[in-house]
Amino acid sequence: MASRPHVALIGMMGSGKSTAGFWLAQSEGLRFVDLDAAIEERHGRSVSEIFKADGEERFRDMEQSELDGCMTSAQPLIVSCGGGVVLRAGNRALLRQRAWVCWLRASIETLTRRIRTGNSRPLLGENPVADLIQISDARAALYAETAHRVIDVDSLEASQVAERIKHIWPHQPSLR
Known part of the structure; x- marks a missing residue:
């Protein structure tokens, strides 16, 4: 029998992708990859430093390369994608x-509470709430286009999100 497909978690910064992904990977005995952390490790700089020194476009190139590598793994992975991974059509297609x-x-409200000041978030400026609204509005349709399923996480702990994913994650690699 073929193995389960990779799980890719998408959504806004602060939605809990990394925490829920870690919980899910632990409970399933699978490897967890946080794309942002993998980029930081590979390039020896934080995402914020990359944005500042090289710009968003260069960061998106790095992100796309890291995503490509994850999606070629023969073993199923739990992947926490950066919030902007859906900005590139090629990434959306690859993920699907x-x-x-x-x-x-x-x-x-949930994102604001979880992110607080946003000091380490390169896309958040002096008014993080306004920035979150703008980014969320710009990406919502892209998230919807890319996702096979949606989980509303406002009232859930990370472990509860992981449990919900476990129950709806398909057992066969066929995704459509």
Whole structure:
């Protein structure tokens, strides 16, 4: 029998992708990859430093390369994608084809509470709430286009999100 497909978690910064992904990987005995952390490790700089020194476009190139590498793994992975991974059509297509994609959808109130000041978030400026609203509005349709399923996470702990994913994650690699 073929193995389960990769799980790719998408959604806004602060939606809980990394925490829920870690819980899910632990409970399933699978490897967890946080794309942002993998980029930081490979390039020896934080995402914020990369944005500042090289710009968003260069970061998106790095992100795409890291995603490509994950999606070629023969073993199923749990992948926490950066919030902007859906900005590139090629990434959206790759995710839909090679992973089972779950959008962790959170309200602006939840995101604001979880992110707080946003000091380490390169896309958040002096008014993080306004920035979150703008980014969320710009990406919502892209998340919807990419996701196989949506979980509203506002009232859930990370472990509860992981449990929900476990129950709806398909057992067969066929994604459509």
